[in-house]
Amino acid sequence: MNIIDVNQFIEHKVLNRPKSLFHKDIEAFKDTLLEKIKGKSVLVIGGAGTIGSSFIRSILNYFPEKLHVVDTNENGLTELTRDLRSRKGQYIPEEYKTYPMNFGDPVFEKLFKNQKGYDIVANFAAHKHVRSEKDHYAIEAMVQNNVFKAKRFLDLLLEYKPEHFFCVSTDKAANPVNVMGASKKLMEETIMAYSRDMKITTARFANVAFSNGSLLDGYIFRLLRKQPISCPSDVKRFFVSPDESGQICMLACLLGKSGEIFFPKLADEEMIYFKAITEAFFKAMNLEIDYCASEEEAKEKGDSFKEGNPYPVYFFKTDTSGEKLYEEFYTERDQLDMDTFDSMGVILNASKPTYSQIDAAILKLKSLMENDNCDKAAIVALLKDIIPDFEHIETGKNLDQKM
Numbered sequence: 427m428n429i430i431d432v433n434q435f436i437e438h439k440v441l442n443r444p445k446s447l448f449h450k451d452i453e454a455f456k457d458t459l460l461e462k463i464k465g466k467s468v469l470v471i472g473g474a475g476t477i478g479s480s481f482i483r484s485i486l487n488y489f490p491e492k493l494h495v496v497d498t499n500e501n502g503l504t505e506l507t508r509d510l511r512s513r514k515g516q517y518i519p520e521e522y523k524t525y526p527m528n529f530g531d532p533v534f535e536k537l538f539k540n541q542k543g544y545d546i547v548a549n550f551a552a553h554k555h556v557r558s559e560k561d562h563y564a565i566e567a568m569v570q571n572n573v574f575k576a577k578r579f580l581d582l583l584l585e586y587k588p589e590h591f592f593c594v595s596t597d598k599a600a601n602p603v604n605v606m607g608a609s610k611k612l613m614e615e616t617i618m619a620y621s622r623d624m625k626i627t628t629a630r631f632a633n634v635a636f637s638n639g640s641l642l643d644g645y646i647f648r649l650l651r652k653q654p655i656s657c658p659s660d661v662k663r664f665f666v667s668p669d670e671s672g673q674i675c676m677l678a679c680l681l682g683k684s685g686e687i688f689f690p691k692l693a694d695e696e697m698i699y700f701k702a703i704t705e706a707f708f709k710a711m712n713l714e715i716d717y718c719a720s721e722e723e724a725k726e727k728g729d730s731f732k733e734g735n736p737y738p739v740y741f742f743k744t745d746t747s748g749e750k751l752y753e754e755f756y757t758e759r760d761q762l763d764m765d766t767f768d769s770m771g772v773i774l775n776a777s778k779p780t781y782s783q784i785d786a787a788i789l790k791l792k793s794l795m796e797n798d799n800c801d802k803a804a805i806v807a808l809l810k811d812i813i814p815d816f817e818h819i820e821t822g823k824n825l826d827q828k829m
Contacts, residue, residue, distance in 0.1 A: 447666060447690060448673040450768040455681055462590070462680045463488035463546065469538075469588075470495050471529045471579075472550030474502025476637035477594060480672025481548055481679075482506070490546070492521040496534065497551070500526035502638075530575035535582060543586025548679055549579065549593045552610070555639060556598075556748045557825035559605040562802045566795045569805075572609040573616060577788060580620045587624045592679035593617050595628045595687065597664070597753040603819045604748025608809045611816070612787065618685055618778045627682035630689045630755050632664030634671040641700060645707060649737075654728035655704070656721060656829040659741040662699040662752050664692045674770065687773040689755035691764065697752060701741055708737065715739045721829055746823045757815070787812045 446452070452459070463485055472478045473495035479502075482495065497503050503524040510516055527534050529551055553568040576593065583591060595614050598607030617626050636643045641657065648655050666674070670690075678688035708715050716736035718724040727738035744751070756762060761775040794800050794808055810816050 446673060447670050447692075448677060448769045451677055451681075451770065452673060454768070455677070459676070459680055460488050463490050465489070465491045466545035466589070467492040467541075468494070468546045468548075469541075469544040470548050470550070471497070472552065472594075473497055473524075474499040474506050475550055476634055476668050477671045477675060478548070478550035479506050479509070480668050481550065481675045482672070483510070483669075484672045484676040485546075486510075486517050486519075489517055489519075491519055492544075493519050493523075494521075494537075494541070494544070495524045496527055496529055496537075497524070498526065498528050528575075529579060530571075538582060538586070543583075543588060545589045546679065547583065547588040547591045548675065549576065549591075550675075551575075552594060552613075553606060554596065555825075556604045556606050556746075559748055559802070560824040560826055562795075562800055562805055565605050565802060565805050568606060569609050569612075569791060569795075572606075572613050574788060574792070576613050577616050577784065580617065584620070584623060589625065590679050591617075591624060591626045592675060593626070593628050594675060595630045597630045597632060597689070597755050598750070599630060600754045600756055602813065602816050603750045605806065605809065605818070606748070608813050608816045608818075611813050612809070614687065615777055615779050616784050618776050619781055619784045621685040621778060625684040627678045627684065627686050627688065629674050629678040630687060631671060631674055632666045632690060632692065632753070634668055635665045635703070637668060637671070642703065642707065645704075649711075652728065652731050654718070654721075654724035654731075654738040654740065654829065656724065656740040656742065657700050657704045658744040658749075659699070659701045660743050660751060661749065662697045664690070664697050664753065665703065666690060677767075677770065681767075682772070685776055685778060687776050688770050689773070691767075691769055691771050704739065704741075708739075713737050717741065724829070740829070742828075745821055746825050746828070747821045748819050750819070 468485060468490045470478055470482055473482055474497035495503060503526055507524060510518055553571050559565050596607065596610045598604060599611040599614055602608040602611050614628060617628060620626055645655055674688060674690060682688060714736040716727060716738045718727060718738050718740045721740055724738040724740040756773055760773045763772040763774055790808060794804060806818050
């Protein structure tokens with residue numbers, strides 16, 4: 427195996443899927459997808475990331491007329507373009523442009539207004555890592571991106587309403603235990619407030635294996651640098667491949683009704699421990715594991731590692747703030763449609779606050795964050811008040827304190 431085989435590895439070697447989880451729905455609705463995408467203008471925000479770029483590759487199969495991609499990661503946009511231009515037979519519209527900018531900046535608003543909007547808009551620009559909640563500065567940046575900027579963009583969208591607007595969510599928004607999940611839950615409620623006035627959908631989905639910055643993606647860098655690997659032994663997750671992550675977002679964006687939240691249909695037995703997927707990864711790499719008892723032992727062995735020897739890996743029990751041992755896509759209160767799609771379920775009764783309720787929540791958060799005495803505990807307390815089902819797990823440790 428090599429580092430470009432990640433989709434086949436996760437689908438075939440780990441999840442035992444001969445085809446994409448969503449291939450039946452893609453085939454069943456191919457004519458509808460073509461009708462909704464062909465000849466249309468598309469804007470993808472956060473399109474240089476794993477999920478955004480996969481969404482782009484999925485949607486290009488249906489021949490949009492115009493594609494604009496916005497992302498703060500200039501290098502990522504460069505690689506996206508190189509990847510698309512290097513694929514044999516890849517359709518790319520004549521008007522394809524990438525813009526290294528922040529969707530919260532005035533220059534983006536100028537671009538959007540000069541284009542007079544787009545037919546299809548998808549927003550993947552979000553903080554997505556639990557490690558981003560280490561203190562109130564990191565949390566403020568997360569809430570700014572996931573909520574405040576999203577709200578400002580929704581106001582802009584009202585001026586030039588797209589036919590379809592999709593904003594990515596996360597499984598961590600269901601019964602959130604970390605600030606990232608709480609911020610995405612508030613983002614969901616924010617976009618649902620606007621779903622009365624334009625067509626908006628979202629999706630919660632499983633961990634994207636080997637996505638940028640993910641635990642498994644980090645394995646590639648550790649191996650290339652001959653550095654040891656560490657992994658929680660007691661945390662389990664649902665997984666989808668990078669290709670599958672873009673496919674569910676495309677299906678939710680184009681096939682959903684306004685106000686619906688999509689999620690993949692995955693059985694409980696398909697939830698996999700990180701330890702198990704790590705061991706499967708090493709098996710696929712034809713590498714043995716040297717099970718270490720501590721970070722120190724793993725680093726010591728990593729420093730003297732020689733090719734052909736077992737590779738140092740440290741498995742530990744999780745003890746960091748906001749870390750849930752398992753994830754879920756919905757709660758007992760959610761009304762579900764499990765029949766319309768083969769591979770996706772839909773939450774039909776998502777909360778739809780009023781604009782004034784959203785404005786009040788955001789005003790409270792902004793006022794608190796502007797206070798010089800604001801700290802992490804105060805923000806968590808306010809988020810608990812705004813989102814009643816938020817039960818924060820606080821241990822006093824964060825992931826930046828680990829390998």
